[in-house]
Structures are given as C-alpha cells and as structure tokens.
Amino acid sequence: xxxxxxxxxxxxxxxxxxxxxxxxxxxxxxxxxxxxxxxxxxxxxxxxxxxxxxxxxxxxxxxxxxxxxxxxxxxxxxxxxxxxxxxxxxxxxxxxxxxxxxxxxxxxxxxxx
Amino acid sequence: xxxxxxxxxxxxxxxxxxxxxxxxxxxxxxxxxxxxxxxxxxxxxxxxxxxxxxxxxxxxxxxxxxxxxxxxxxxxxxxxxxxxxxxxxxxxxxxxxxxxxxxxxxxxxxxx
Numbered sequence: 001x002x003x004x005x006x007x008x009x010x011x012x013x014x015x016x017x018x019x020x021x022x023x024x025x026x027x028x029x030x031x032x033x034x035x036x037x038x039x040x041x042x043x044x045x046x047x048x049x050x051x052x053x054x055x056x057x058x059x060x061x062x063x064x065x066x067x068x069x070x071x072x073x074x075x076x077x078x079x080x081x082x083x084x085x086x087x088x089x090x091x092x093x094x095x096x097x098x099x100x101x102x103x104x105x106x107x108x109x110x111x112x113x
Numbered sequence: 114x115x116x117x118x119x120x121x122x123x124x125x126x127x128x129x130x131x132x133x134x135x136x137x138x139x140x141x142x143x144x145x146x147x148x149x150x151x152x153x154x155x156x157x158x159x160x161x162x163x164x165x166x167x168x169x170x171x172x173x174x175x176x177x178x179x180x181x182x183x184x185x186x187x188x189x190x191x192x193x194x195x196x197x198x199x200x201x202x203x204x205x206x207x208x209x210x211x212x213x214x215x216x217x218x219x220x221x222x223x224x225x
Binding site: 032045088 | 146148153154155156158161172203205207210211213214216217218219
C-alpha cells in the first residue's frame with residue numbers, strides 16, 4: 001500500500017518569510033499528486049494538483065509545487081507568506097490505476113503577523 | 114463551490130447507540146470517500162466507493178459500514194458507538210481519475 005510522508009508537523013514563521021513543505025510518497029507507479037489546505041474552521045480545499053506535464057505546478061494564492069519523480073517528492077512552496085496562510089496543509093497521492101486517494105499527516109503552519 | 118453536504122455537523126451520543134452519518138453530493142460524482150481525522154492528525158481512509166453498489170474498505174480498519182444505493186448518497190453507519198469512535202469524519206467525492214476530490218464540512222462525533 002502506498003504511504004505519504006510530510007516531514008514537518010508544525011511550522012512557525014513570520015510574514016514575508018518563504019515557506020517550503022516537504023512531501024514524499026512510496027508508490028512506484030504513475031501517480032496524481034495534490035496539495036490541500038484546511039483553514040481554521042473550514043473544510044479541506046484544493047490548493048494545487050499535478051497529473052502530468054510540467055513538473056512545476058502553480059496553484060492558488062501564490063503557491064507552487066514541484067514534482068521530482070526520482071525523489072518521489074512533491075514539495076510545496078510559497079516565496080512570501082501572509083498571516084492568512086495560517087492553516088493546515090495536506091499532501092495527497094492517488095494511484096493513477098488504483099483510484100485510492102491517500103493523505104499525508106498534515107503540516108500545521110502558523111504565520112505570525 | 115462544491116456541493117457536498119454532511120449531516121449532522123456535530124453529534125454527541127451515548128455508548129451503544131446506532132448512528133448514521135449522512136453524506137450527499139449533487140455533482141453526479143462516481144467516487145466517494147470517508148476519512149477519519151482526529152484533531153491535528155492525519156486523514157485516514159476508512160471507506161470508498163467507485164459507484165452505485167460498489168464499496169471498499171480503506172487503509173484504516175473501521176467498525177463502521179457504508180452503503181451506496183444511489184450515486185449522490187454515501188451514508189456511514191456505526192451499529193454500536195463506543196468512545197473510541199470519537200473523531201471527525203470527512204466525506205469527499207470526485208468525478209474520476211485526474212480530478213480532485215471535494216470535501217464536506219465534516220461531522221464531529223463524540224461518544225460518551
């Protein structure tokens with residue numbers, strides 16, 4: 001069974017700092033990759049996704065992620081965070097053939113004003 | 114805005130009671146999922162469905178059961194609730210492969 005690992009459980013940073021959240025997965029076949037965000041009191045929503053093509057994908061709110069197939073990684077980045085980016089971020093992997101969507105443990109990000 | 118609804122949002126119930134958590138989507142999606150999420154913890158897949166009359170168990174063993182009689186409806190049932198079932202339950206749906214999943218607001222269940 002595939003697994004998804006997010007290395008940082010909690011991240012605290014100041015506004016305007018750069019953010020990078022790591023995500024690694026274990027499945028060796030073709031995968032679809034996602035980052036979801038959960039703002040306080042809200043439901044999970046999609047931040048960005050990768051299915052194929054350019055491994056650098058851009059999402060909403062200035063976020064981007066890079067798929068590195070050789071490292072089984074899909075790290076999320078934002079050059080300059082805002083207080084409103086305080087949320088929990090989840091990486092998710094879907095086996096293209098299997099249809100099961102597996103989530104990582106999540107990373108809580110706190111941006112101090 | 115995704116149209117996927119979970120009811121109730123919050124539920125406090127006594128040990129031994131039977132409960133059904135409702136999940137409905139109006140998007141006509143074939144795939145639906147149930148995840149369990151403890152506060153501040155990861156999401157664990159407990160059930161999923163590819164379509165009507167198809168259900169599969171997820172990665173996390175669960176004493177709950179699900180049914181998929183209609184495309185839009187994917188209820189989760191606990192025959193006899195226990196305190197260990199206290200958690201948040203998230204329902205999601207997606208159109209198929211190469212599409213994202215849409216999540217409901219969740220049901221926060223407390224068994225006392």
